[in-house]
Amino acid sequence: xxxxxxxxxxxxxxxxxxxxxxxxxxxxxxxxxxxxxxxxxxxxxxxxxxxxxxxxxxxxxxxxxxxxxxxxxxxxxxxxxxxxxxxxxxxxxxxxxxxxxxxxxxxxxxxxxxxxxxxxxxxxxxxxxxxxxxxxxxxxxxxxxxxxxxxxxxxxxxxxxxxxxxxxxxxxxxxxxxxxxxxxxxxxxxxxxxxxxxxxxxxxxxxxxxxxxxxxxxxxxxxxxxxxxxxxxxxxxxxxxxxxxxxxxxxxxxxxxxxxxxxxxxxxxxxxxxxxxxxxxxxxxxxxxxxxxxxxxxxxxxxxxxxxxxxxxxxxxxx
Numbered sequence: 001x002x003x004x005x006x007x008x009x010x011x012x013x014x015x016x017x018x019x020x021x022x023x024x025x026x027x028x029x030x031x032x033x034x035x036x037x038x039x040x041x042x043x044x045x046x047x048x049x050x051x052x053x054x055x056x057x058x059x060x061x062x063x064x065x066x067x068x069x070x071x072x073x074x075x076x077x078x079x080x081x082x083x084x085x086x087x088x089x090x091x092x093x094x095x096x097x098x099x100x101x102x103x104x105x106x107x108x109x110x111x112x113x114x115x116x117x118x119x120x121x122x123x124x125x126x127x128x129x130x131x132x133x134x135x136x137x138x139x140x141x142x143x144x145x146x147x148x149x150x151x152x153x154x155x156x157x158x159x160x161x162x163x164x165x166x167x168x169x170x171x172x173x174x175x176x177x178x179x180x181x182x183x184x185x186x187x188x189x190x191x192x193x194x195x196x197x198x199x200x201x202x203x204x205x206x207x208x209x210x211x212x213x214x215x216x217x218x219x220x221x222x223x224x225x226x227x228x229x230x231x232x233x234x235x236x237x238x239x240x241x242x243x244x245x246x247x248x249x250x251x252x253x254x255x256x257x258x259x260x261x262x263x264x265x266x267x268x269x270x271x272x273x274x275x276x277x278x279x280x281x282x283x284x285x286x287x288x289x290x291x292x293x294x295x296x297x298x299x300x301x302x303x304x305x306x307x308x309x310x311x312x313x314x315x316x317x318x319x
Contacts, residue, residue, distance in 0.1 A: 043235060055309060108130070117137075129258060135261060143244040271298045
């Protein structure tokens with residue numbers, strides 16, 4: 001199975017002023033003369049952790065990581081209820097990525113992302129295809145409203161008791177109502193107790209969807225530090241309540257813009273939160289993409305998913 005590279009530390013980091021009062025944290029590690037690669041984290045609002053640095057050969061890659069607006073080490077932080085999220089949209093993040101590329105003097109870079117990070121990767125690459133050399137995606141999503149509805153309503157048929165609790169966390173919301181929008185309002189409530197309860201209820205639902213993968217060993221959402229958890233839920237609900245500011249199906253419709261960009265898509269067949277049909281549809285629409293389905297993996301991936309991602313990144317390092 002694929003082995004991660006040894007831990008490394010950044011040789012350069014900073015806070016990039018991207019406008020609207022936002023400072024975006026970024027860091028670079030690996031080989032300063034290596035192939036540029038950008039890590040696009042998930043969530044939205046999760047922030048970027050040090051572990052993902054280890055997916056890249058540090059002798060061959062110049063690895064760029066950043067925390068998207070409002071989360072991680074970027075400021076202002078979305079855990080502060082006074083932080084205005086109106087300037088935090090998919091298209092602001094695409095512009096931030098381009099600003100960062102220019103700031104670092106990079107002509108073209110490989111993009112690696114998973115889950116929400118795959119949506120943002122696709123949005124950036126379809127907007128700036130001339131700036132993208134290759135793409136590697138794990139846990140493919142395009143954040144269509146149909147995908148959002150599945151994650152926060154449809155998959156409830158597998159977890160009926162937990163979904164009823166999730167619904168009850170937004171009192172007054174009809175069973176077929178805008179549950180995500182209700183949580184977006186609750187996580188921006190002036191009362192900290194209301195915000196904390198809504199955050200806990202959201203995380204409990206997300207962890208329920210992942211429970212078949214974690215087997216109770218962890219709670220990937222609920223185990224996060226309080227401020228990081230609140231920022232993530234506030235940003236997630238904000239993005240998903242707005243359909244990520246994407247026309248429905250736009251990233252699949254416009255996948256032809258990626259022609260000539262080699263891609264590897266790795267998706268678990270047991271991914272309940274993001275069923276495999278999205279990855280399959282993207283692979284059909286993107287002529288240069290290779291789809292790898294992992295029979296025993298879910299949304300969080302695992303050893304086999306990691307092996308395929310590492311193999312793709314090692315292969316592209318030689319291009």
